[in-house]
Amino acid sequence: MKLSRSLAVLATLATVGLVSAQVNLNLSTGQTYTWNGSTTGQPTWARPDAGTPPTANSGIGAATSYTVLNFTVASNGSYSFLADTNTPGPTWDAYTFLYSGSFDPNDPLTNAITGNDDLGSTTRSGFLATLTAGTNYFFVTTGYDDTESGDFTGSISRLGLPSTWSSSLDGSESTWSRPSSTTALSGNNNTYYDTQLFSVDVTGNYTFSSSQTYDGYIFIYTLPFTPSPSGSTTGSDPSSLANLVALNDDGGTPASGFNNSSTLTTTLTAGVQYLAVTSSFANLATGNYQNTIQGVGSVTLGPVPEPTSMLALGLGVAALIRRRRSSK
Template sequence: VRYTLVITTFNQKATGPYTLIVSGLMLVSLTRTTDMAVTQVTRTTTEGYETHPTIILNIFNTTASSILTSDNPTYMRPGGSNASYYYDTFSLMVPMGGNYDIGTDGALDTFGSLYYGDFIPDHPELNIITYNDDGSEGPPFRLEVVLEAHVRYTLVITTFNQKATGPYTLIVSGLMLVSLTRTTDMAVTQMTRTTTDRYSTAETTNAYMINTTVYSALSLANPRYARPDTSNSTYYYDTFNVKTNITGLYTIASNSAIDTYGFLYNGSFFPNSPTRNLVISDDESGGNAQFRLSVYLQSYAQYVLVVTTYYGNVFGPYMVMTSGLGHVHILRTTATITTQITSTATSVINTKTTTGYVFNTIASSIWTAKNPTYARPHGSNSSRNYHYDTFNVTARIAGQYTIASNSTIDTYGYFYNGSFIQNSPLWNLAAFDDDSAGNGQFRLNVYLESNVAYTLVATTFSDNTTGRYTVIVQGPTRVSIILTTIESVTNTTTPTSKYFYFVTASYTNMLTTNSPTFRRTKDSDLSYFQAIQVTVLTAGTYSFKSDSLLDAYGYLYENNFNPSNPRANLLAEDDDSGGNQQFLMDYPMQYGSGYILVFTTHNPRMTGTFSILTSDPSKVNLKYLHIIPVSSSPAISK
């Protein structure tokens, strides 16, 4: 479910920095969406100023998470007392010049410095543009800077106190998404075998290290098995496909409140033969009962990571972090339980298949000459002319989803955790595909966490190709898929978003035996219903569609709804136009008018959950409306 959080001040016209913290059972998707008003000012011939109309600019956030550890390099930061401050470096480049805010979020008291071009640890005063701290007791640093387009900057993140370590999230806010790549040189100790079958330590060398992080949770829906060295099938587990594009030494580690155990396999993992193809396993090398695998990975070879627990029948959330010479593509592939097992009177185990419902979400678009272009991964080495679209993808129910294309054009699909960075198309890449759906169409099989933002990039196999296509998403529920492509527009510097009709969940609730009732028709029995106040922020035609396992029926009213007379004030009604026994209604609505949407069922006295999907949730507010139930009042017949 999408919520909007508004942050303001107690006093009028108060300004200043702040940090927003959301605490709960899982990480949340949190995106700043403020529309900033920017007034252009130009000098007139009379030495006065003429003010032009206000322009609304969207603010984009680019984020990256990292951890300062004792393996990070150290230096003496500006204002520091000695060379004992751990630091990270990031290469930063923006596609559009302008004002940008750079800061961190987290408990770590950070210190940030921005450099023009290169950062030289032995001479931190060279090339420096600005730095900020806010004091040992203040919030993390914040830099407000003007950045030039296509200029390489280096951002250095360290701490106020010496030898401080811990996780943090870097946030860059501005007019466009930015290219942000971690470039820290981590200390790596090379190990060589001696003639005594012992290991000797060679000199420490610096290696270019890149981190990849994924989040998941073991639950009752996960499969169980008997992990190696155990005999009972009581260990919940997750599986991940692991692949990298650069051969080298990598570290794979967990971070969780539960006692984890990790196994890495070459090729395939067989739950009934858990030692087959096993490369390496670990229990506690990461400290705090967390596994840490140090392993040599071959480029483009397929590995399987199995995450389980030290004790049986334990579940909970966890994080997997990889670090090495290249980006690691790590994709969750766990097949959750879909069968119920019951014992018969003769003690024979029978399997009863649970019915699964697959929902489709369809989005159509077109590649044109106005679409942006880039050099896609695995494309022609010399071409940067692949037209592409970007989509924000969010699911409200976690599970396995399939994302496929349908077109006469040979398509190519890329799927990203979080943001897509045009100049670094391997950054955050989770999955990609060319022809798995047949006929030159991509098909991605991915596991989506609930309410986590992903990015789908739809492009073509050949460069300089345009035309129409459709994206189809199948899974346990309909997803929010929003086209976010920024088109190039002739004779203007302001990009415009392509118009796209989408459907996303705007309201979720349920009918229960405590819900109010009414009679849909004169001769019908009582049906449970829920009334929803509809407010539109802009006049226009809007669509309302139900999403439920119930056989839904919808009514739209103007100003008032009377359960005793359900035909009064009625504007529209529908039963099955949305397919799968769901209603779908379109109606032209006026700003400032009152509307009431009533969700009920085709058959009487049905209960269950439902969602209302709208064609433009940014312009429609849906709110629960309390209605006094009716016990026996007759209704006017259709």
């Protein structure tokens, strides 16, 4: 099966209610394997809860249908996994898991590597994982509860190197009225925020992950970024909604030393300048954070703009003055 760097080959997966025939993936960095799947009419199991690894069975998805992709990879490295129910639709609430060695639906905690509920929305589920060449893996797509099932598009991508930076919200930053969705501002309309310019060199899926010592909220924007002043509502000043690409509150597993995390996955375009915004769920929350962006291509973190550029982008000089990031 031939794969190009920017265009995935589409396959149709027929599981007939069982584990699929093994797929051997020989992906170069930036390549994606994509297939069409469905959980409708498939066998059911008592799925675990999300976690890395999952440690408890769910009390909600006690008899939810599932399908399994059995695969190996030819190269060690980082890979992203996604089950997207937006295509072909209609949407449903998916849940995904990764197992190594073997998969037994009657023993769902054994060999489980990771599991995820929502990845930016209830209609998408997935995660990042480091894989070893030649190991037998199982990617399980299932539902949040016993009523959730349907068609989905699955994808596995070999990722480029991550770009990471860390800093803190310490009370010296600007505040804004953050969004709670792509169409509305939050009632928590006085939160601190930090920003980071970045770009990617390959169009495709990228994951923005943040670990925090507080309850965080993360966003990706295209420019210009014009945050709504603190105290704004959707009706009074919805500027924070302009050029918003993606956002998420929770998701993922915190890095060592952190107790909260936020994760989103979205499609980014090569050559476009983006802005990663790190904020909080609650008003005036402070604490440390560590952020990573990783995807099918290289991620370049941009320099801190000059004050005039910051003003032009609507970022506020205060956010510039207090930058103390360490990048790698």
